[in-house]
Amino acid sequence: xxxxxxxxxxxxxxxxxxxxxxxxxxxxxxxxxxxxxxxxxxxxxxxxxxxxxxxxxxxxxxxxxxxxxxxxxxxxxxxxxxxxxxxxxxxxxxxxxxxxxxxxxxxxxxxxxxxxxxxxxxxxxxxxxxxxxxxxxxxxxxx
Numbered sequence: 001x002x003x004x005x006x007x008x009x010x011x012x013x014x015x016x017x018x019x020x021x022x023x024x025x026x027x028x029x030x031x032x033x034x035x036x037x038x039x040x041x042x043x044x045x046x047x048x049x050x051x052x053x054x055x056x057x058x059x060x061x062x063x064x065x066x067x068x069x070x071x072x073x074x075x076x077x078x079x080x081x082x083x084x085x086x087x088x089x090x091x092x093x094x095x096x097x098x099x100x101x102x103x104x105x106x107x108x109x110x111x112x113x114x115x116x117x118x119x120x121x122x123x124x125x126x127x128x129x130x131x132x133x134x135x136x137x138x139x140x141x142x143x
Contacts, residue, residue: 003099003107004082006018007022007082007099011052011060012058016048016049019048022106023044023106023107024102026041027107028072028109029044031112032120033127047127050131050136051130058086060083060084061083064083065078065079066079070100077100077102078101080098081098084096091119091122091123092119093114094115128140
């Protein structure tokens with residue numbers, strides 16, 4: 001999948017602006033720390049800005065291709081899984097990115113899974129702080 005390789009290169013080089021061409025306008029990103037997905041290109045790009053600042057020593061370590069059902073229409077779509085390792089505030093994270101593509105090859109759904117639970121908690125706190133700092137979401141206390 002050409003898009004998966006382009007995505008991998010862009011993320012590893014931390015070239016946020018280059019991600020824009022890889023996402024559909026209505027992309028949905030399913031996070032391990034939030035029940036509802038992040039929706040739409042502006043929000044997902046904002047989230048990636050936070051993630052690229054938050055992850056330390058981020059690297060992809062594997063790549064698998066195939067097809068999987070999407071959550072939006074239940075249809076099978078070309079897909080890629082990218083395995084990664086990173087560190088957040090001293091916690092090592094193991095994870096996968098599941099990318100699902102539309103008919104033009106753009107990423108329409110993105111699911112992230114990470115382990116262990118302590119790293120998920122640390123990542124969630126760091127990302128929440130970054131989203132609030134960037135004005136993408138209101139502070140949890142409403143202030």
